[in-house]
Amino acid sequence: MNLDGFSRLAGLVLLIVSLSPSYLAAQQKPDNCVGCHTALGDERLAEPAKHFAEDIHAAKGFGCVSCHGGDASDAEMSAMSPAKGYIGKPKGTKIVEVCGRCHSNASFMRQYNPALRVDQVTEYYSSVHGRRLKESGDPKVAICSSCHRTHSIRPPSDPRSSVHPLKVADLCGSCHAEAKIMAQYKIPTDQLEKYKKSVHWTLLSVKGDLSSPTCNDCHGNHGATPPGISWVGNVCGQCHVVNAELFEKSRHAKVFVQMGMPGCASCHDNHQIFETSDEMLGLGEQAVCIRCHSAEDRGGKSAAAMRTMIDSLRKEYDKAHSILLKAEHSGMEVSQAQFELNEAKTALVKARAAIHAFSVVVVKKEVDPGLQISAKAYTRGLKALEELGFRRRWLVVSMAIILALVGAIVVKIRRMERKEQ
Amino acid sequence: MAQWSMGGIVDRRRFLNWFLGTTAGAFLFTVFYPISRYLVPPKVQESTSRTVTLALKPADVKSNTGQIFRFGSQPAILVRTPAGELKAFTAVCTHLACIVQYRNDLNHIWCACHNGHFDLNGQNISGPPPRPLEQYVVNVRGDQIVVSKGA
Amino acid sequence: MMFRNGDRKIEEIWLWLDERVGLTEIFKLVKKKDVPVHIHTVWYYLGGMTLFLFVIQVTTGILLLLYYRPSAEEAYESIQFLMTEVEYGWLVRSIHSWAANLMVFTLFVHLFSVLLLKAYRRPREVTWLSGMGLLGLALTFGFTGYLLPWNELAYFATRVGTEIPGAVPLVGSFLRRLLRGGDDVTGATLTRFYGIHVAILPALTTLFLGLHLFLVQKHGMSVPPDVERQSKEKKVMPFFPNFLLRDLVGWLTALAILAALAAFIPAELGKKADPFQPAPVGIKPEWYFMFMFQTLKYLPSYILGIEGEILGVLGFGLGGLFLALIPFLDRRAARGETSRLFTWIVIAIIAYMVVLTYLGYTVSPTK
Numbered sequence: 001m002n003l004d005g006f007s008r009l010a011g012l013v014l015l016i017v018s019l020s021p022s023y024l025a026a027q028q029k030p031d032n033c034v035g036c037h038t039a040l041g042d043e044r045l046a047e048p049a050k051h052f053a054e055d056i057h058a059a060k061g062f063g064c065v066s067c068h069g070g071d072a073s074d075a076e077m078s079a080m081s082p083a084k085g086y087i088g089k090p091k092g093t094k095i096v097e098v099c100g101r102c103h104s105n106a107s108f109m110r111q112y113n114p115a116l117r118v119d120q121v122t123e124y125y126s127s128v129h130g131r132r133l134k135e136s137g138d139p140k141v142a143i144c145s146s147c148h149r150t151h152s153i154r155p156p157s158d159p160r161s162s163v164h165p166l167k168v169a170d171l172c173g174s175c176h177a178e179a180k181i182m183a184q185y186k187i188p189t190d191q192l193e194k195y196k197k198s199v200h201w202t203l204l205s206v207k208g209d210l211s212s213p214t215c216n217d218c219h220g221n222h223g224a225t226p227p228g229i230s231w232v233g234n235v236c237g238q239c240h241v242v243n244a245e246l247f248e249k250s251r252h253a254k255v256f257v258q259m260g261m262p263g264c265a266s267c268h269d270n271h272q273i274f275e276t277s278d279e280m281l282g283l284g285e286q287a288v289c290i291r292c293h294s295a296e297d298r299g300g301k302s303a304a305a306m307r308t309m310i311d312s313l314r315k316e317y318d319k320a321h322s323i324l325l326k327a328e329h330s331g332m333e334v335s336q337a338q339f340e341l342n343e344a345k346t347a348l349v350k351a352r353a354a355i356h357a358f359s360v361v362v363v364k365k366e367v368d369p370g371l372q373i374s375a376k377a378y379t380r381g382l383k384a385l386e387e388l389g390f391r392r393r394w395l396v397v398s399m400a401i402i403l404a405l406v407g408a409i410v411v412k413i414r415r416m417e418r419k420e421q
Numbered sequence: 422m423a424q425w426s427m428g429g430i431v432d433r434r435r436f437l438n439w440f441l442g443t444t445a446g447a448f449l450f451t452v453f454y455p456i457s458r459y460l461v462p463p464k465v466q467e468s469t470s471r472t473v474t475l476a477l478k479p480a481d482v483k484s485n486t487g488q489i490f491r492f493g494s495q496p497a498i499l500v501r502t503p504a505g506e507l508k509a510f511t512a513v514c515t516h517l518a519c520i521v522q523y524r525n526d527l528n529h530i531w532c533a534c535h536n537g538h539f540d541l542n543g544q545n546i547s548g549p550p551p552r553p554l555e556q557y558v559v560n561v562r563g564d565q566i567v568v569s570k571g572a
Numbered sequence: 573m574m575f576r577n578g579d580r581k582i583e584e585i586w587l588w589l590d591e592r593v594g595l596t597e598i599f600k601l602v603k604k605k606d607v608p609v610h611i612h613t614v615w616y617y618l619g620g621m622t623l624f625l626f627v628i629q630v631t632t633g634i635l636l637l638l639y640y641r642p643s644a645e646e647a648y649e650s651i652q653f654l655m656t657e658v659e660y661g662w663l664v665r666s667i668h669s670w671a672a673n674l675m676v677f678t679l680f681v682h683l684f685s686v687l688l689l690k691a692y693r694r695p696r697e698v699t700w701l702s703g704m705g706l707l708g709l710a711l712t713f714g715f716t717g718y719l720l721p722w723n724e725l726a727y728f729a730t731r732v733g734t735e736i737p738g739a740v741p742l743v744g745s746f747l748r749r750l751l752r753g754g755d756d757v758t759g760a761t762l763t764r765f766y767g768i769h770v771a772i773l774p775a776l777t778t779l780f781l782g783l784h785l786f787l788v789q790k791h792g793m794s795v796p797p798d799v800e801r802q803s804k805e806k807k808v809m810p811f812f813p814n815f816l817l818r819d820l821v822g823w824l825t826a827l828a829i830l831a832a833l834a835a836f837i838p839a840e841l842g843k844k845a846d847p848f849q850p851a852p853v854g855i856k857p858e859w860y861f862m863f864m865f866q867t868l869k870y871l872p873s874y875i876l877g878i879e880g881e882i883l884g885v886l887g888f889g890l891g892g893l894f895l896a897l898i899p900f901l902d903r904r905a906a907r908g909e910t911s912r913l914f915t916w917i918v919i920a921i922i923a924y925m926v927v928l929t930y931l932g933y934t935v936s937p938t939k
Contacts, residue, residue: 468646470652471646
């Protein structure tokens with residue numbers, strides 16, 4: 001056959017068209033791939049076909065051919081010929097290419113979900129996983145299918161998705177917590193264990209607060225990289241805005257960078273982030289300040305001073321709170337005082353945030369009003385209890401009247417009976 | 422006996438009767454005065470644990486403003502939305518119990534302690550608060566604003 | 573007549589009423605009533621004292637009714653409101669609370685004085701039975717009223733207290749359901765107790781009290797057998813005005829004591845009941861149930877194969893029955909003879925109740 005220029009062009013056009021996303025999308029009916037694979041009786045072959053029914057791509061109208069190529073209308077083995085674009089089971093960078101063909105194409109993706117990002121592949125190749133894959137073809141690094149799986153892909157918001165927030169930690173941990181896998185990279189494998197002890201995990205798994213961070217929130221999704229020393233604060237500060245702003249302006253911010261210390265994680269750890277307590281501040285056994293400071297240096301003295309102030313506010317607040325409660329239970333009206341005491345609680349919370357300025361003056365600014373409010377509430381509580389006493393004094397008057405009447409009656413009886421005798 | 426005159430005995434008896442009468446009267450007063458004060462309904466007609474009547478006139482609450490008021494012993498916030506609707510929520514932030522405030526530049530509720538944001542349905546939309554603010558029922562009764570906890 | 577010269581107006585009013593209501597006849601009956609005077613006369617005042625305290629309860633109770641709300645959602649708040657916003661609300665409530673205790677106390681003293689002075693003997697057996705009925709009603713008043721503030725202590729005390737009738741064989745669980753208005757102590761229990769406390773019990777008390785007072789008037793005051801047997805001249809004092817004025821002295825003194833108690837030890841409110849919280853340590857019933865409560869604690873869990881609690885409850889039932897039947901069992905007193913046996917039995921009962929009440933308050937609750 002003599003293929004003239006026109007036919008060659010036609011063939012090229014056809015080839016291009018057949019590999020284009022929209023054409024592949026249209027290759028749906030009839031779907032012989034699923035039919036054959038499920039009927040063959042081989043579990044290994046049937047599994048993907050079975051699972052694919054739950055996949056979001058299936059729901060949107062994509063079939064096996066969309067990723068694997070081939071011809072879905074052909075019921076023979078010839079359906080899987082390279083001539084028809086069949087690529088078999090892709091591996092390594094091929095997978096990234098296959099996924100990225102659609103997912104990096106903005107005009108294509110917006111037909112399905114205009115809000116989805118289309119830069120995952122770019123991000124991926126900036127990540128440690130992506131760089132290793134490109135540079136050394138390392139088969140052990142994570143690729144799209146490692147996390148998203150292959151034939152039962154669901155959006156991350158779907159609780160059944162392999163990348164739902166609740167599943168992410170264990171997913172990353174399936175490699176990063178395995179010493180055998182990580183040994184050659186010399187990366188520690190205790191992160192998952194530490195993270196599971198953290199307050200972030202507790203909020204996520206126990207309280208069901210899906211806004212709590214898991215691996216990808218701090219390390220990035222597709223561009224996963226451990227945060228640089230200088231940008232830890234920025235990462236934490238995405239949610240912990242107030243603390244981060246205070247920290248940035250404090251003397252610790254520059255010093256930590258100079259010393260190569262990882263910002264927030266210096267005191268709060270990076271994975272094992274526990275719920276904070278006042279014990280972390282000061283020079284006590286459980287304090288974080290003593291890692292660098294002692295009672296002799298200025299920093300240590302500041303720490304101790306801040307701790308003392310916060311402790312005193314907490315104590316004063318508790319004192320006021322309990323005396324008002326006592327008055328309330330005794331039947332006195334103290335709701336106005338209790339209402340005003342709430343502001344002292346706010347002051348205590350603000351004071352604890354203010355610690356991140358690492359300045360006694362800043363903390364004092366929050367603590368002092370709190371102390372004033374607590375003292376006032378305490379006085380009101382005392383007064384309420386005193387009023388209880390005031391009732392007593394008034395009752396003495398009425399008792400005096402009653403006893404006077406009793407006396408008068410007694411005398412009346414005496415006189416009456418003396419007369420009768 | 423000799424020093425008593427007839428008048429003395431009558432005086433004494435009259436004094437005793439007067440004393441008896443007066444103390445009896447005083448006694449009855451100490452009994453019935455508290456009872457009569459008790460029967461008069463107090464100014465605050467009902468317990469403020471479920472409903473509160475505000476000392477504000479609806480007309481005085483301007484659009485896109487919010488203010489803290491007392492609900493029982495807890496702070497609550499009354500908001501007139503930019504659209505003109507009156508709404509009320511608990512003012513206790515669901516994060517660490519700070520008192521929230523209305524920001525008329527953001528047109529929604531904000532907590533200063535850790536930068537928590539709540540929309541005008543009480544939903545926690547940004548920051549650490551894990552739960553929405555409980556919403557109260559607001560009714561206007563003539564010239565009064567009555568806020569109550571929903572059934 | 574009996575009025576002095578200056579009381580012309582009063583005399584007119586008296587004559588007007590007399591024509592319509594028959595005041596003179598009533599007054600004649602009152603004048604006829606005499607009270608024997610002897611060494612044990614002081615005990616005669618106790619019945620009237622209990623009655624006075626009951627009147628205080630009815631009065632303060634009606635006042636409380638004006639502000640109290642009998643639902644689990646509002647009861648506690650309504651009492652808090654009463655104590656803090658209503659003028660003298662704290663006083664009315666404290667008096668109601670203290671007078672209840674005082675009334676049960678004087679009732680017990682009255683009961684034991686009647687027992688020891690054998691006033692139950694013929695012909696006063698029915699008076700005695702109506703009095704036993706009043707005892708039951710008073711204790712039920714106390715039990716039902718205690719729950720009404722719906723605070724923590726009352727809620728758990730009621731839980732325990734209504735559990736005990738459940739131990740009665742056969743009808744126990746039905747009784748418990750009847751009392752509780754359901755299987756657990758809930759708002760339904762509160763409403764039921766409220767209805768019992770303000771309607772059913774007052775109605776029954778009116779009947780029993782009416783009968784009791786009528787019979788006391790009919791038979792007059794009983795004189796103890798050994799005083800009766802004395803050959804000395806029988807001294808008496810007229811009820812009106814002598815005994816009544818003395819009654820008044822006692823009543824006013826009691827009122828002064830109540831005022832002092834209300835001022836120095838006002839009724840507490842405590843925490844609102846939360847059915848889902850665990851019971852706080854050391855739940856105790858009211859002091860007049862303490863001896864029974866403590867006795868049940870000492871009984872072993874099984875005696876001869878029967879649950880100790882069931883035996884305890886049955887024991888109390890039998891004890892109550894015994895007390896009720898004393899006029900019929902004490903043959904010697906019926907004949908007017910000295911009855912040492914029953915005197916000692918009563919002293920033993922008093923000692924038992926006092927000792928177990930004391931133990932109930934001093935023994936650590938975690939034992």
